[in-house]
Amino acid sequence: MLPKRIYQFVVIYLAALGGLLAIKLVFALSDYVIPSPADLWQTARTVFNRYLGDVLDTLAVAIVGHVLAIALATVVAIIGRLTNWVGALIKVAAYNLQAYPIVAVAPIIFILLGDGLASRLLIAAMICYFPLLLSFIGIFAEPVADIEHFYTMTGRMRWQLEVKIRAFENNAKLITVTAGSATLAMVGTIVAEFFGANAGIGYSLRIALYQSDMAKVLVALFLIGIFTSLYLALLERIGLWLQHKLLLPKGRAL
Amino acid sequence: MRLLAALLFSAQLVAGCGSAPPQGASEPINYRLKWLFNASVVGDLYAEAEGLFAAEGLQVTVKAGGPEKDAIKELELGHAQFGVASADQVIRALAKGSPVVVIAQLFQQNPLQWIYRPDRSRFQTPEDFRGKTVGVTFGGNDETIMKALMAEGGLGEDDLTLFSVRYDYTPFYEGRVDLWPVYRNAQGVIIGDKLRRAGEAAAFFDPAAAGVRFVANSVVTTRAILEEHPQTVQKFLTALLEGWRRALDPANAERVLAMIQEHDRDTAPPLLREQLEITRRLVRPDAEARIGRIDAAAWKQTEEIMLAQNLIPAAVNVTASLVSP
Numbered sequence: 001m002l003p004k005r006i007y008q009f010v011v012i013y014l015a016a017l018g019g020l021l022a023i024k025l026v027f028a029l030s031d032y033v034i035p036s037p038a039d040l041w042q043t044a045r046t047v048f049n050r051y052l053g054d055v056l057d058t059l060a061v062a063i064v065g066h067v068l069a070i071a072l073a074t075v076v077a078i079i080g081r082l083t084n085w086v087g088a089l090i091k092v093a094a095y096n097l098q099a100y101p102i103v104a105v106a107p108i109i110f111i112l113l114g115d116g117l118a119s120r121l122l123i124a125a126m127i128c129y130f131p132l133l134l135s136f137i138g139i140f141a142e143p144v145a146d147i148e149h150f151y152t153m154t155g156r157m158r159w160q161l162e163v164k165i166r167a168f169e170n171n172a173k174l175i176t177v178t179a180g181s182a183t184l185a186m187v188g189t190i191v192a193e194f195f196g197a198n199a200g201i202g203y204s205l206r207i208a209l210y211q212s213d214m215a216k217v218l219v220a221l222f223l224i225g226i227f228t229s230l231y232l233a234l235l236e237r238i239g240l241w242l243q244h245k246l247l248l249p250k251g252r253a254l
Numbered sequence: 255m256r257l258l259a260a261l262l263f264s265a266q267l268v269a270g271c272g273s274a275p276p277q278g279a280s281e282p283i284n285y286r287l288k289w290l291f292n293a294s295v296v297g298d299l300y301a302e303a304e305g306l307f308a309a310e311g312l313q314v315t316v317k318a319g320g321p322e323k324d325a326i327k328e329l330e331l332g333h334a335q336f337g338v339a340s341a342d343q344v345i346r347a348l349a350k351g352s353p354v355v356v357i358a359q360l361f362q363q364n365p366l367q368w369i370y371r372p373d374r375s376r377f378q379t380p381e382d383f384r385g386k387t388v389g390v391t392f393g394g395n396d397e398t399i400m401k402a403l404m405a406e407g408g409l410g411e412d413d414l415t416l417f418s419v420r421y422d423y424t425p426f427y428e429g430r431v432d433l434w435p436v437y438r439n440a441q442g443v444i445i446g447d448k449l450r451r452a453g454e455a456a457a458f459f460d461p462a463a464a465g466v467r468f469v470a471n472s473v474v475t476t477r478a479i480l481e482e483h484p485q486t487v488q489k490f491l492t493a494l495l496e497g498w499r500r501a502l503d504p505a506n507a508e509r510v511l512a513m514i515q516e517h518d519r520d521t522a523p524p525l526l527r528e529q530l531e532i533t534r535r536l537v538r539p540d541a542e543a544r545i546g547r548i549d550a551a552a553w554k555q556t557e558e559i560m561l562a563q564n565l566i567p568a569a570v571n572v573t574a575s576l577v578s579p
Contacts, residue, residue: 032350033330039350111424198418207393211565212324212346 005233009225017218035215043215048223051204051216055223058189058200059231061117065124066185069132070178072125077136078163091137098130102191110196120192120200127188128181135177139170175239182235186228283307283314283490284334286325288471290318291517293529294365294439296510297537297545298338301497303513310489326354329476336490341469341556342395348570355480356553356576357491358473358546360498363462363536365470366396368433369445372457375432380407380464386432389419395468396435402466402559433459439532443525467552468559480577495546502534502545548576 024034031039080090106123113119144165151157151165167174193202201220208216287295298316301307307314317334319325325337326347338360339347347354368388370377375386380403390397400416417431423445426434436442438458446456461468473494480487501510507530514526521529538545550573557572 027331029330030347030350030352032347032352033327035350107422110420111422115418115420196420196422209322210391210393212327212343 005229006226009229013222013225031215032212033214035218040215040218043213044219047204047216047219051201051220051223054199054201054204055220055227058193058202058224059186059227061120061200062124062182062185062189063231065121065189066128066182068121069125069129069181069185073129073132073136076133077140078159080133080137081140081163081166087141091141094130094133094137098134102127102188103195106192106195115197120189120197123192123195124185124188127191128184131184132177132181135173139173140166142166142170144169171243175236175243179232179235179239182231183228186224186231190224281313283312283336283486284317284328285314285490285494286317286323286328286334286337287319288323288325288338288340290320291514292440292521293514293518293526293533294437294471295338296514296530296533297360297498297501298494299497299513299517300501300510301494304497304500306493306497306500307490310493312486312489312493314490314493326352326474329354329474329479335479335486336473336475338471339474340395340471341553342398342560342565344472344474344575345557345560345566345570345572348572348575349566349568353477354474354575355477356472356474356548357480357487357578358495359469359548360472360546361470361536362539362543362547362549363460363470364399364468365437365439365442365532365536366399366435366468367438367442367461368459369426369436369442369456370433370459371429371449372455374429377433377457377459378463380404380409383407383409383414383433385414387415387417387430389417389426389431389434391419391435392416394435398559398563398565399461399466399468400435401563402468403461403464405562406464406466439529439536443528443532444521447525447528466559467549467555469549469552469556472548473546477575491546498537498545502538504534548578550576 020034021037023029024036035043076090076094080087080094082090102123105126106119109119109122113122140163147165147169148157148162151161189200190202190205193200194206195202197203201224205217205220208220285298287298289295291299295316302314302316314336319338324343325334325339326343328334329337330352336357339354344354344356368377376382377386383404384407388400390400396419397416404410404414417425419431419435423434425431426445427448434445436445436458438460442458449456473491475487500506507527511523511526511530514530515521515523518526553572553576557566557570560566561569
């Protein structure tokens with residue numbers, strides 16, 4: 001799975017790069033608009049190590065932000081599944097809050113928390129939190145009637161059991177949503193760095209854009225793509241492992 | 255076959271790229287500015303609003319710029335025929351083989367200055383930066399100018415603290431940063447006003463006073479347009495510079511202020527008036543100065559600064575791309 005993800009990304013990246021170079025050739029554009037292969041190679045040699053460090057920094061923040069978002073979305077979704085006024089309020093708040101664009105909220109966060117790790121983490125978590133929350137609420141609020149009925153009728157149903165049943169029955173969906181939101185965590189961190197942080201690949205991208213240096217942007221995009229693919233592949237592998245563990249009968253596991 | 259289809263699709267996507275420059279008076283011309291509509295583009299807006307381009311037989315649309323808009327790239331892609339770019343953009347583009355030429359220099363003095371509180375520290379020479387915290391936008395031209403100032407004052411990276419500047423001014427308001435880069439005729443007026451209302455004084459450090467004359471916004475086009483359509487370029491420039499001359503004429507101030515207010519509703523009229531007055535001084539420092547004059551010596555110095563800071567790999571001989579049609 002791991003080589004496949006990387007292979008797919010490299011193919012897409014090279015195709016896009018080829019398209020750009022074809023446009024450059026057809027319209028005789030200068031290296032200022034689209035860098036030449038030689039320019040790109042030279043830039044890659046110059047900035048690769050620095051950008052690699054930046055991408056790893058961003059990825060680390062994205063992973064922590066993603067984990068925070070998953071934890072938060074799980075807690076809120078468990079409360080939001082309730083059919084009383086608390087659940088309704090949580091659901092309405094979740095739908096309304098996601099309407100706010102992060103680009104408008106990010107400057108407020110940076111004013112309040114400064115440009116350190118906390119701001120980057122919070123924005124990364126916020127960007128991947130809402131899609132997670134909406135899916136989690138949907139999953140946890142949907143009864144699995146044929147299983148839950150038995151426990152309800154026998155009076156053994158408790159909220160922990162209800163959550164377990166719904167999570168177990170929808171684990172494939174949960175894994176898909178979690179893996180899907182990993183990309184958003186990476187995007188969120190890069191957006192945060194672009195807007196206000198002073199570290200990470202988003203910050204380096206902002207500087208490259210200030211300098212109209214498309215070669216640096218392309219190198220950064222390559223590294224971001226590779227590491228996002230790696231993270232996604234890792235999450236999918238963990239998901240498969242969990243699925244395997246959960247579905248395996250206890251007797252066989254022993 | 256699929257590859258051919260993909261290539262055709264790509265070609266369709268970029269239809270218009272590198273399109274031919276205007277052939278005649280009826281051809282639409284796009285003029286891409288460097289920044290959003292405000293007092294610092296007053297002449298550009300005036301030329302369009304008062305029909306000066308139309309009077310020359312040109313159909314010009316003045317388009318606002320922005321943080322990620324690059325007029326030189328738009329020129330090459332054929333999306334614009336004229337544009338405004340800062341000198342560092344022009345020099346970087348020349349270093350990468352772009353066929354850009356400068357046909358007028360709008361600001362005779364760079365509006366980029368550093369605001370500070372004079373009751374706390376005085377900044378008259380770069381030596382005064384020693385031990386202070388100075389804001390710069392890393393990657394921006396203010397970083398280049400500040401590093402040139404540091405070199406001028408014999409200061410190294412350890413002699414002061416460079417603070418990464420972004421969109422919010424909180425670190426400056428809180429006093430954590432001593433000097434903050436601003437465009438003197440835009441944010442400089444607004445922040446100065448805020449400080450005044452908070453009972454504080456504001457002063458500005460002008461790099462030109464320390465001998466660093468880094469050129470600011472200039473009007474650019476491509477060499478192909480200049481050579482193939484010299485009359486269009488001449489007409490465009492005549493209308494544009496007349497627009498600037500009339501917009502900065504104090505006799506037209508009320509009309510001009512009303513015009514800017516239409517585009518910039520968020521700035522209070524008294525501040526707009528102050529911005530206009532400062533713009534007048536930056537574009538035309540003395541009554542004798544010709545609007546749009548290209549200061550070749552300042553361009554040369556700008557190139558030397560960028561070369562010294564390794565922002566370009568080799569000299570580009572920028573003066574060869576300065577053209578006064």
